[in-house]
Amino acid sequence: MATSAALALPPAAPPARPRVLLVGTALAVAGTLMAFAGLIGVYLSQRHDALTQGGAWLPDGTNIPLTPGSIGMATMALSAVTIWWAVDAVGRNDRPSAYLALGLTIMFGLAVINSTTFLYTQMGLAVNTRTGLLVYTVTGAHLAMIVAGLVFAAVMTFRTLGGEYHGRDREGLVAAALFWYATIAVYAVIWYAIYITK
């Protein structure tokens, strides 16, 4: 290159806003997944021990019907679409769609809580049995996760639409969506490990 002039690089791009909330949420999600991994691991281990010793895992007179759990799984899958829709709508500053998507997500979450509590009434499983203890603890903890995820998503949507984040900067809602996807993933494991395999 035949030039002796000093070349200056163009100004660096403005630094991205530190994605503190997203990083913190990702870490919290990792911790939450580990908590469920431990609980479900204990459930499967106890179930395996009971079956290998020739006993039954479900006490006599109890049953875990598959229908409510499967409907819950389908509902959670739908909520994966609606939470993605909410994130996308906020990115386009499309308020009506964002509110609608958030409302649907909350409705789906409440529906899963409803189907799970209905399932509780159908199982006839007492908490003072080892099976009941583990089933209620794992699924109850997941209900708490659903509530936390819904509150997180609602707060972040309102804060985003209220102006704290704007347009493409939607870190808060992306963080809430990440937590919600983890909630769906945990439900999928519970659905298979508890509701299907019983």
Place this chain on the structure above:
Amino acid sequence: MAVTETPPETVATVSATVTSSTPPQPSGLAAVLGSGDHKVIGRLYIATSLLLGALVVGLGEAFAIEGIAPKTLDIFGSDSVFQLFTLARVGTLFFLALPLTIGVALVVVPLQVGARSVAFPRAAAASYWGWLLGSGLLIASYAMNGGPFGGSSEGVNLWIAAMGLLVASVLVAAVALATTVIALRPAGLYLARVPLFAWSVLIAALMWILTLPVLFGLIVLMYVDHRHGAGTYIGAPTALYPSIQWIFRNPQVYVVAIPVLGFLGDVLHTVSGARMKLRSVAQAAIAAFGLLSFGAFLVAPSAAALDSYLVVGMGLLAIVPLLALAAACADVFRAGSFKLRAGVLYATAAFLILLLSVAAGAIGSIPDLLDAPTGGALGDNIFFLGVGHAAMLAAVIAGIGGIHWWATKIGRQPANEKLGLLAPLVLLLGAALTVIPDLVAGVTGDEFQRNADWTGGYAGTNGAVAAGIALVGLGVLIAVVSFLPLLKRGDDVPADPWDGLTLEWLTVSPPPLANFADDLPVVTSAEPLIDQREET
């Protein structure tokens, strides 16, 4: 051809906004109770953990003294001996080792990574108050005849809830610390350039986040079983301690000691005054040690699980990162010079005790070397009591050393250097005397016995353990006395008493509310202060 880079203007704009809009610092009680300043929260963690640590050390000393002559010295009643034993173990980890480490990290890590605050400052404050409340409730549960082996149902419930609060609080602090290192670094301070202490805290926090939730899940299970279920499975008072025992044995117990490695690396690097050529080796060693300390899979382990290839392999391999880090630290002195500082002694003492723990853990991992625990025992060979104590003591020594090393950032003046040279030697001797007799007793087949008297270890060697714990207490006392200058306001407190290399030494001592008065320069190496000296 000259190439220049125009720094982003927005950095200056944002920083100027932050510094110019800094509100006045609150004073009095409001400055403590309502503060979200990471330095205040860290100081609270440090002071409270040292206070609660006195209880733990005193309890450990009482057990060792009873062990000298268990038949004649009846310090603990037969109905409380096992409860208080669990208090000593849980307390060592959750009252002393973990919160002391968190306290030092909360003060130092944001400064090291050039952050104006810790991430989620209100959550960090909540973690302290939650931890304090959990600690108080845990002690209250024992006072109510609760806890493991306790006779009061309400006391057992309270113990489980307090444990949950303690674990949750530690997790919140871990998220805040890890996020600070990941997301709040200034321009140019890539993860590969992060100071080794901050790097080790990141690794430790990640390991806490990946393992302690498993404990939290078990605690939820315990609570549901004991409070609402039959209380015959994991929530039974006799099942509580065995269910959490995995956090006190290797490899899991090593997670509390990961910052020891970063402290050693940082201190030796700083006193050498030279750039660390094997820095990537040091970082990889710390990360590898973190991975090898993952022990959550040992929840309710069986004897077969403990002899698995995974556990044996992890136990044997864990020593390699320590040796690699030692080599990387030694290499830095080829270019630099050695200066004896109290921080060097603290770091070396902590590292040696951790090395003892990991080497013993490696030996203990060899199948069939140690007797399997019998049904009547508390569930483990006394050998692993020594391994766990060594790891936790290493963390405590490093934590105290961290207070000394970063005294001008944590307190108002430097610590007393002469006493600081004495304290780590006393702590090293005390820790070795505390740990080695248990290791010897374990190798020769001794176990905990669930008798009315405390019979852990041999009566003869328990005299050495008692002397060791007394020396640990003395060492902590000497260190605390050496810290008294930290409480006094001083003039001309040096910003950088050690000719430091990293960003925390750039700010005044004690640091202001937003940590740095001016905008930080763009970081161009792992030793930004060497760069600065070379430029001037």
